[in-house]
Amino acid sequence: xxxxxxxIDLGGTKVLAAVLDPDGKIVARAxxxxxxxxxxxxxxxxxxxxxxxxxESAGVDQDHLAAVGIGAPGPIDFDTGSIxxxxxxxxxxxxxxPRLAEEFGRPAIVENDVNxxxxxxxxxxxxxxxxxxxxxxxxxxxxxGLILNGAxxxxxxxxxxxxxxxxxxxxxxxxxxGNRGCLEAVASRTAITRDIRKAIKRGxxxxxxxxxxxxxxxxxxxxxxxxxxxGDQLVKRVIHRAAKLIGVGMGSLLNVLGLEIVVxxxxxxxxxxxxxxxxxxxxARAIAFEINSENVKITRAELxxxxxxxxxxxxxxxxxxxxxxxxx
Amino acid sequence: xxxxxxxIDLGGTKVLAAVLDPDGKIVARAxxxxxxxxxxxxxxxxxxxxxxxxxESAGVDQDHLAAVGIGAPGPIDFDTGSIxxxxxxxxxxxxxxPRLAEEFGRPAIVENDVNxxxxxxxxxxxxxxxxxxxxxxxxxxxxxGLILNGAxxxxxxxxxxxxxxxxxxxxxxxxxxGNRGCLEAVASRTAITRDIRKAIKRGxxxxxxxxxxxxxxxxxxxxxxxxxxxGDQLVKRVIHRAAKLIGVGMGSLLNVLGLEIVVxxxxxxxxxxxxxxxxxxxxARAIAFEINSENVKITRAELxxxxxxxxxxxxxxxxxxxxxxxxx
Numbered sequence: 001x002x003x004x005x006x007x008i009d010l011g012g013t014k015v016l017a018a019v020l021d022p023d024g025k026i027v028a029r030a031x032x033x034x035x036x037x038x039x040x041x042x043x044x045x046x047x048x049x050x051x052x053x054x055x056e057s058a059g060v061d062q063d064h065l066a067a068v069g070i071g072a073p074g075p076i077d078f079d080t081g082s083i084x085x086x087x088x089x090x091x092x093x094x095x096x097x098p099r100l101a102e103e104f105g106r107p108a109i110v111e112n113d114v115n116x117x118x119x120x121x122x123x124x125x126x127x128x129x130x131x132x133x134x135x136x137x138x139x140x141x142x143x144x145g146l147i148l149n150g151a152x153x154x155x156x157x158x159x160x161x162x163x164x165x166x167x168x169x170x171x172x173x174x175x176x177x178g179n180r181g182c183l184e185a186v187a188s189r190t191a192i193t194r195d196i197r198k199a200i201k202r203g204x205x206x207x208x209x210x211x212x213x214x215x216x217x218x219x220x221x222x223x224x225x226x227x228x229x230x231g232d233q234l235v236k237r238v239i240h241r242a243a244k245l246i247g248v249g250m251g252s253l254l255n256v257l258g259l260e261i262v263v264x265x266x267x268x269x270x271x272x273x274x275x276x277x278x279x280x281x282x283x284a285r286a287i288a289f290e291i292n293s294e295n296v297k298i299t300r301a302e303l304x305x306x307x308x309x310x311x312x313x314x315x316x317x318x319x320x321x322x323x324x325x326x327x328x
Numbered sequence: 329x330x331x332x333x334x335x336i337d338l339g340g341t342k343v344l345a346a347v348l349d350p351d352g353k354i355v356a357r358a359x360x361x362x363x364x365x366x367x368x369x370x371x372x373x374x375x376x377x378x379x380x381x382x383x384e385s386a387g388v389d390q391d392h393l394a395a396v397g398i399g400a401p402g403p404i405d406f407d408t409g410s411i412x413x414x415x416x417x418x419x420x421x422x423x424x425x426p427r428l429a430e431e432f433g434r435p436a437i438v439e440n441d442v443n444x445x446x447x448x449x450x451x452x453x454x455x456x457x458x459x460x461x462x463x464x465x466x467x468x469x470x471x472x473g474l475i476l477n478g479a480x481x482x483x484x485x486x487x488x489x490x491x492x493x494x495x496x497x498x499x500x501x502x503x504x505x506g507n508r509g510c511l512e513a514v515a516s517r518t519a520i521t522r523d524i525r526k527a528i529k530r531g532x533x534x535x536x537x538x539x540x541x542x543x544x545x546x547x548x549x550x551x552x553x554x555x556x557x558x559g560d561q562l563v564k565r566v567i568h569r570a571a572k573l574i575g576v577g578m579g580s581l582l583n584v585l586g587l588e589i590v591v592x593x594x595x596x597x598x599x600x601x602x603x604x605x606x607x608x609x610x611x612a613r614a615i616a617f618e619i620n621s622e623n624v625k626i627t628r629a630e631l632x633x634x635x636x637x638x639x640x641x642x643x644x645x646x647x648x649x650x651x652x653x654x655x656x
Contacts, residue, residue, distance in 0.1 A: 075619050132484040146584070148476055155586020156460040159619035166580035167615060170497045170573060179579075179615050215500050245498060250509075252494035256474070256581065258483020287495060287507050291487035 003066030004058065006104065007313025008032070008306070009113060009121070010072040012088030017050045018309035020057035020317075024124060028058035028304065040094050048103045059216070067102050068108040069316030071116025071308040078158055081110045085191045107323070109316045111152075113308055117162060117301075118145030119152055120311030121263050126300040134253060135301070136163055137266035138246065140218065141176070142184040148257075164188065168248050183249040185244040188259050193218045194208050195238045200297050206232040221271030228272070242268075247283020254288035254296055265301030331394030332386065334379050334432065335641025336634070336652050338400045340363070342414030346376045346637035346643075347386035352452060354634065356386030365600040366421050377622030396436040397644030399444025406486055409438045427564065435651070438643045439480075441625060441636055443489060445629075447472030447480055448639030449591050453630040458589045462581060463629070464491055465594035466574065469504070471514040476585075480643070486605045492516065496576050509561070511577040515570040517596050521547045522567045534560040570596075571604050575611020582616035582624060593629030602628070 002022040002247035009016040009298055013035045019028045031044050047070070055065065074086035081097020100108035111119070117133030118127075127133045138191030146153040154160050162183035165177055172181030173191065185191055193212075196219065198210055198222035208231035211219055219227075227235040262284070264277055281298040288296070303310060330350040337344040340364045347356045356498035358381035360374050375398070383393065402414035409425020439447070446455075446463030456459045461475035470492030474481040482488050493505055493510035494652035500509030501519065514550055515520055521540075525548065528537055539547055555563040589610070592605055608628040614626070631638060 096430055144584075148481070153476070153585075155620070156588035157582075157586035157620045159617055159625055160584060160586030162583040162617060162620070165578045165583040165615070165617065166494070167496055168498050170576050177617070248495045248498050252580075253584065254485075255490035255493040256472075256488060256584075258485035258488030262485035286494070289490060289493065289505070292483070292485045294488070295485055 002064075004060045004064055004067045005247040005317050006055060006315040007246065007311070007316070008047060008051055008068065008100075008307030008310035009087045009116065009312065010047060010069040010070060011113065012073060012086075015047050016305060016309050017054035018313065019054050019060055020307065020310065020313045021193060025309070026310070027060075028054050029236045029309075030057060034089065038090070040090050040092070041062050043089055043091070043193065044094075044096070044099060048100070051100075055325050057223070062105050064102060065106050067106050067316040067320045068104050069111065069116070069312030069314070070096065070108065070188065071098060071111050071113040073113050073313040076110055076112055078154070081108065083110070096163040097224055099299075107316070107320060109312070109319050111156075111315050112145070112161070114143035115145040115313035116315065117265070117303075117307035118147060118161075118263065118311065119315055120303050120307035120309070121265075121301050122311075124310050126263045126299050126308060127261045131223065132260040133263060134163065134250070134257065134259050134261075135252065135263045135265065136246070137301075138188060138264070139267040140189050140268050142188045142246075146257075147166060157259045163253065164197075166249055168245055168252070179234050183245065186223055187245045187249075189218055189221065189224075192224065192238050194235060194269070195241075199234050199238075206234055206315065208235045208301060210231045214292055220265040224268075232246055239272065239276070243272075243279035244283045247280040247286060250280060250284035250286025250298070254284060258292050259296050263301050264295060264298070265304075265307070269300060270304070314316075331386045332392055333394055333641040333645050334383060334393045334513050335637035335639070335644070336375060336379055336396065336398040336428075337444065337525075337636030337640065338375060338398060339441065340401060340414075342376070342377050344376050344633060344637050345382035346634065346641065347382050348638065350547075351636070352642065354638070355388075356638075358382035358384050359538050360383060362417065366418070368420070368430065368452065371419070372422070372424070372427060376428070379428075379432065390433050393432060393434050395434050396432050396643040397439065397444070397640035397647075397649045398428060398436065398643070399423060399439050399441040399640040402488060403440050403537055404437075404438055404440055406482070409436065411438070435644070435648060437640070437647050439640055439643050440473070440482075440489070441471040442471035443480055443482070444639035444643065445593070445631075445635035445641065446475060446489075448593065448631050448637070448644055449629055450475050450639075451642045452514055452638050454591045455589045460585065461589040461591060462578070462585065462587050463538060463591045463593065464574070464578065465629075466516060466592070466597050467516050467595040470516045471594075474585075480577050491577065491581065494577055495579060496573055496580070502593045513574065515573045515577075517546055517552075520552065520570055521545075522564050523569075524562060524649075527562050527566075532562050533561055536560045536563045547563035551593040551594075551627025553599045556559065556603075567600065567604070568607060571600075571607035573613045575608040576615060578608060578612035578626070578636060582612060582620040587624050590624060590626045591633075592626070593631050593635070598632070
C-alpha cells in the first residue's frame with residue numbers, strides 16, 4: 001500500500017478530516033464541531049481525534065501515512081507552522097504544525113484555510129490545470145486565495161488573497177476590519193443581513209421578516225433563498241446588489257491580474273447558484289477591459305466542503321516531494 | 329567593445345531613446361515629439377530616426393548593438409511584437425517589433441510602456457532587488473505594472489497591471505473607459521481638473537481660477553502645484569482627496585497581493601513630491617491588514633523619464649540572453 005495523506009480543514013465551527021489515497025481520491029472522512037471549545041488544547045484534541053477517526057475509517061495506520069496537511073483560519077507563521085491568531089478560536093501563537101507532526105508521527109504543513117480551498121479547486125476542482133486563478137468564497141465574510149504562475153501566491157507578506165478587503169465603495173458601510181466600503185462590508189452574508197435588517201426597521205414587511213424575527217444573528221443562505229424564491233422584493237434587491245458589487249470587485253481584479261479563472265464558492269454562492277454567479281460575471285465583464293475579459297472563465301467551485309481537505313492534503317504531499325528531491 | 333542596447337520609450341507626445349552600455353549605464357540620449365503625426369509610417373520614421381540619433385551620439389554602430397527594446401502604449405500582441413491599438417497614435421496592428429528589428433538589423437522586443445517603466449525601476453531604480461512590486465504612475469491617467477516573483481507579471485490575458493481601472497467608488501464619476509468610480513476617474517490629473525472646473529463653475533474663486541481660464545484642456549502638474557503653494561483651498565482639498573483615494577486603491581491591492589514595494593511615479597507625484605506620497609501611504613496603511621502593511625515599502629520612483637528606456641533595454645537584453653541560452 002502506497003502512502004496516504006491526511007488532510008484537515010479547521011473552521012470556526014467545525015473540523016473536517018479526510019484521507020486521500022495516492023491517486024488523490026478521498027477514501028474516508030470524519031468531522032466534528034469546534035464551536036464552544038474553551039481553550040487551544042481542547043480544540044487541538046478535537047482536531048487530532050477527528051484525524052485519527054478518518055484514518056481508522058480508511059484502515060490506514062501510521063506506517064501507511066505519508067504526511068498531514070491542515071488548512072486553518074487566521075494569519076499563519078509559515079516558518080514555524082504556527083497559527084498567530086484566529087477570530088473564532090482561542091489559538092494564539094499555537095504551534096499547530098509541530099503538534100500535528102508529533103501527534104501523527106509524520107511531517108505536517110499548515111496553510112491558510114482559504115488558500116487550501118483554492119488549492120483544492122486547482123488540483124481537483126473547477127480550476128484544474130489553470131495557472132492564474134482567483135478563488136472567492138462568499139459567506140459570513142468574503143475570503144479569497146490566489147494561484148499565480150501555477151502556484152499558490154502568498155505574497156511578500158504571506159498575507160495575500162484578502163479579496164474581501166478591497167475597497168469598492170470608499171466611504172461606504174463600516175467593515176468588521178475597521179475600514180469603510182470593503183467588498184465584505186457590502187456583499188457578504190453579514191452585509192446582506194444588515195441591509196435587510198435596516199429596511200425592516202424602516203418598516204419593510206415581506207416573507208423575509210419572519211426569518212429575521214427568529215432569535216438569530218444572521219440570516220442563513222437557506223433563509224435568504226427561501227425569501228428570495230417566495231418573491232421577497234427587498235431580498236431580491238439586496239442579493240442582486242451584492243452580486244453586482246462582487247462583480248465590481250472581480251472586474252477590478254481582472255484588470256490588475258489578467259486572470260485565467262475566477263472560482264466562486266461559499267455558502268451564499270451555493271445557496272443562490274448559477275443565477276448569482278451569472279450576475280457577478282456580467283458585472284465583472286462590464287468592468288474588465290476587453291483583453292482582460294475575453295479569455296477569463298468565471299465559474300462555480302466544484303468541491304464544496306472537500307476543497308479544504310483536498311487542498312491541504314495536496315500541499316502536504318507536494319512539500320514532502322520537494323523535501324525528498326532536495327535530499328535525494 | 330561589448331554590445332550595447334538601444335532602449336526606446338514611445339509616448340503619446342514624445343519618443344525617447346537611450347543607448348545603454350554593457351553595465352546598464354545610459355551613454356547617450358535622443359528625443360523627439362510624436363504629437364501631430366498623421367500616420368503610422370511617419371511615427372515609425374520618427375522612432376527610427378530618434379534611435380539612430382541616440383546611437384550616433386553614443387558612437388555605437390550596428391556591429392556594437394546587441395538588441396533593441398521599446399515600451400509602447402496600448403495593448404500589445406506579444407506573439408508578433410505588434411501594437412494592437414493606441415489611444416493617442418494611429419498604430420493599428422502595427423508590427424513595431426519586426427519593423428525595428430529590420431531597421432536596426434538586431435532582435436527587437438516590444439513591451440507595454442508602463443510595464444517597461446516599472447521594470448526599469450526594478451532593475452535600476454526604487455525597486456532594485458525586490459520580488460513583489462507594484463508601480464503606479466499618476467498623470468493624465470493612472471497606469472501601473474506588476475512584478476511578481478521577481479519577474480514582470482502580464483497575467484494570462486497579457487493585460488494585467490491596469491490599476492487605474494480598479495473601482496474604488498462604485499457608482500462614482502464616469503471614467504474614460506466607460507465605467508464609474510475607477511481610480512483613474514477620481515484621482516488622475518484629468519479627474520483633478522474636472523473637480524476643480526466643476527467647483528469654479530459653481531462660483532469658486534482662488535489662485536487656480538487664472539490657470540483654468542487659459543486655453544487649456546487640463547491643468548498641468550506645475551499649474552496645480554503653483555495654486556497649491558499659494559494656498560488655494562479648493563486645489564488643496566482636491567489634491568488631498570486624490571492622494572487619499574490612490575491610497576485606498578493601494579491599500580486594497582496590498583490586501584490582495586501582499587506586496588514588498590509600491591513605487592509611485594508620474595507627473596502628479598513628481599509635481600507634489602513627498603507630501604503627496606506620504607498622504608497616499610497613510611491612507612494605504614490604514615486600509616491594509618497589519619500583516620500586509622508592516623513589511624511593505626511605499627516610495628517614489630527614482631528614474632523619472634529614464635525608467636521606460638532603461639526598462640525596455642533591460643528586457644531586450646534579457647530576452648537575448650534567454651535565447652542565447654536556449655541555443656547554446
